[in-house]
Amino acid sequence: MTKIILTLIFAISTFTTFNSQNINLDEYEIYIGDTLVAKSDFVKFSNTLTEERSKKLQFKPISDGAKKAYFFNGKLSSNGTIKNLKENGFWEYYHSNGKKAREGEFVDGKPNGTHKYWYETGDLRAIGNWKNGVYDGKWEIYQRGKPDKLIQIYQEGKLISK
Numbered sequence: 001m002t003k004i005i006l007t008l009i010f011a012i013s014t015f016t017t018f019n020s021q022n023i024n025l026d027e028y029e030i031y032i033g034d035t036l037v038a039k040s041d042f043v044k045f046s047n048t049l050t051e052e053r054s055k056k057l058q059f060k061p062i063s064d065g066a067k068k069a070y071f072f073n074g075k076l077s078s079n080g081t082i083k084n085l086k087e088n089g090f091w092e093y094y095h096s097n098g099k100k101a102r103e104g105e106f107v108d109g110k111p112n113g114t115h116k117y118w119y120e121t122g123d124l125r126a127i128g129n130w131k132n133g134v135y136d137g138k139w140e141i142y143q144r145g146k147p148d149k150l151i152q153i154y155q156e157g158k159l160i161s162k
Contacts, residue, residue: 029067031058036069038077041096045072071096084108095120104130119144131156 030037032049033056049057062085069077075098080091086109093102099122104115110133117125123144129137134157141150153161 025059027062028059029062031060032056036067038069038071041071041077048072080106107132109133129154135159 025039030039030042032053062082064082064085066081068079071077073096075096076094077096078091078093080087081089083089087106088108089106091102091104091106092100095101095118097120099120100118101120102115102117104111105113111130112132114127114129116127119125121144124142126139126141128135128139128141131137135154136156137154139152139154141152143150151162152159
């Protein structure tokens, strides 16, 4: 019980410190020891950190280089390169069960080119084209349990054909 209370106090004080200083967590990487943690997992599960993991918690400014982030369960969350403090090049994202969630190219933090998406089951969810961070071109959307795919065409982010 004491560990839970200490963890909660640590988490609350950490968030209070960041909020009172107006620090933007989008500008930081979250580490537990040497392991880069998926931000979504940190937000979702930070209140369940053990006292040992809480002591190893670090917030570091985003830095350039190859990055591999992990879920709290130890599985890979994302893999790619940060350049000019943004996603650049080919990135892969995973569901917490280890199956691939998404893959595609990024330029200055914005998706570009063809991206593929998968459901947590591993079934294909969609294939579509991005241009400078907005939908542009053909999108094929696969609905679970249905043999037909939905085709949508976008131009500069606007749906022009179903």
